[in-house]
Amino acid sequence: MTARRRHLAAGAALGLLLFLVFLAILLFAGELSSSKFIYVDF
Amino acid sequence: MASDAPDPAPEPDPAPDRSWPRGKPFDPWLLLAAAATFVVLSLASEVASRRAARSGFWYRRLDFAGTVTSLPELKERIRWAAAQPRPAFLLGDSVLGASALLEHGAKAAAARSGTLAAFVRRRAARDGRHVESLAADGMLVADLEAVSRLTRDAAPEPNRRLLLLILNVRMFASEFQEPEKSLSREFLAGALPSGAVPPPESFLERTVPEWAVEHSALLRASAMLKSLWYFPTRRDFFRRVAERVLGADGDPEIQEAALRLKVAGYYRDRWDLSSTGFRSLDRTLRDLAATTSAVVVLTPQNPDFVDDPEALRRNRATLDAFVRSRGLGRVRYRDWSERFPSDRFLDHCHLTAAGNREYAGELLRLIEE
Numbered sequence: 001m002t003a004r005r006r007h008l009a010a011g012a013a014l015g016l017l018l019f020l021v022f023l024a025i026l027l028f029a030g031e032l033s034s035s036k037f038i039y040v041d042f
Numbered sequence: 043m044a045s046d047a048p049d050p051a052p053e054p055d056p057a058p059d060r061s062w063p064r065g066k067p068f069d070p071w072l073l074l075a076a077a078a079t080f081v082v083l084s085l086a087s088e089v090a091s092r093r094a095a096r097s098g099f100w101y102r103r104l105d106f107a108g109t110v111t112s113l114p115e116l117k118e119r120i121r122w123a124a125a126q127p128r129p130a131f132l133l134g135d136s137v138l139g140a141s142a143l144l145e146h147g148a149k150a151a152a153a154r155s156g157t158l159a160a161f162v163r164r165r166a167a168r169d170g171r172h173v174e175s176l177a178a179d180g181m182l183v184a185d186l187e188a189v190s191r192l193t194r195d196a197a198p199e200p201n202r203r204l205l206l207l208i209l210n211v212r213m214f215a216s217e218f219q220e221p222e223k224s225l226s227r228e229f230l231a232g233a234l235p236s237g238a239v240p241p242p243e244s245f246l247e248r249t250v251p252e253w254a255v256e257h258s259a260l261l262r263a264s265a266m267l268k269s270l271w272y273f274p275t276r277r278d279f280f281r282r283v284a285e286r287v288l289g290a291d292g293d294p295e296i297q298e299a300a301l302r303l304k305v306a307g308y309y310r311d312r313w314d315l316s317s318t319g320f321r322s323l324d325r326t327l328r329d330l331a332a333t334t335s336a337v338v339v340l341t342p343q344n345p346d347f348v349d350d351p352e353a354l355r356r357n358r359a360t361l362d363a364f365v366r367s368r369g370l371g372r373v374r375y376r377d378w379s380e381r382f383p384s385d386r387f388l389d390h391c392h393l394t395a396a397g398n399r400e401y402a403g404e405l406l407r408l409i410e411e
Binding site: 003007008009011014015018023026027 | 069071073074075076077078080083084087260261264267268
């Protein structure tokens with residue numbers, strides 16, 4: 001395997017990792033649907 | 043011995059080491075490959091999310107009852123549900139959802155399957171009717187008006203839709219009648235006629251996420267999926283986890299006393315016909331009477347929590363007269379506030395799973411009458 005191919009493979013792996021981090025942020029962090037007022041009585 | 047030799051000339055700085063990692067030559071192809079992979083995967087997820095939303099993939103497989111995350115997501119859900127056989131929409135507040143069951147110790151799966159919405163949906167499915175719950179915790183009358191208008195606009199044939207509007211006594215309480223507090227979710231203001239509620243202030247922290255979810259199906263899908271574990275909110279999820287580890291916070295008797303104190307006003311306040319809630323109800327009823335088969339129900343209340351039965355009786359009579367004076371057309375109204383005994387309730391208005399089953403049966407009988 002040439003050095004360039006190795007770097008391309010490493011880059012693809014890095015891109016995949018970044019995408020998984022992005023997905024994790026979307027699914028587990030942030031409040032995209034933030035509601036200012038939710039009145040709940042339990 | 044001192045030396046007379048002149049100081050040697052300073053050596054020039056060595057050329058910066060541009061290799062990365064140390065000792066290996068840096069290859070920009072690595073960064074390019076990383077960026078390309080990230081962009082391709084993001085675009086592929088966006089395309090997949092769009093197709094999933096359009097085909098109802100999420101709505102068929104997962105239960106999103108009890109939460110609404112954004113206006114575009116709500117429109118998408120309504121559009122999909124309106125295309126189902128004999129569509130009916132459930133509108134209301136936490137009475138239809140799982141939060142109260144969860145709060146009273148039910149496991150998540152049992153809570154979700156024991157809701158009023160779940161019982162209505164399952165039983166209606168046996169008769170070939172699709173029921174979609176658009177209810178969410180804390181909804182008020184203006185929220186219901188917004189959602190009702192969305193169902194009218196999204197359904198290709200408004201005459202085909204059936205609406206079940208579950209009103210709650212708390213929705214008319216004086217604390218929710220100030221125009222600024224009459225809507226539980228600011229994004230729903232976009233579905234109301236102009237002037238119905240004060241327009242939300244335009245902050246970047248609100249407008250940027252709204253713009254993002256409007257244009258990205260991936261963001262809409264992730265917000266919906268997030269609501270499955272962070273239910274009904276992220277804070278509630280972490281509180282439940284903390285309680286499981288550290289034990290319940292506080293004495294249940296004190297908590298019930300605090301709740302009684304909090305809701306006592308709901309049953310004492312005199313309802314004001316000129317309030318934001320009644321104005322919203324007026325527009326909703328007029329709109330429904332003209333276009334839609336609808337059933338409006340004042341949901342059962344726990345008699346043990348009604349501090350002032352006379353005040354509630356007066357308010358119920360006011361609501362009854364208000365609804366009937368609007369010319370009901372195809373709208374049926376039922377006051378079921380005294381329908382169930384106190385042993386069917388978890389608190390002032392949320393029913394046990396057994397109570398929900400019974401309530402669902404009666405609602406379905408009413409629909410099919």
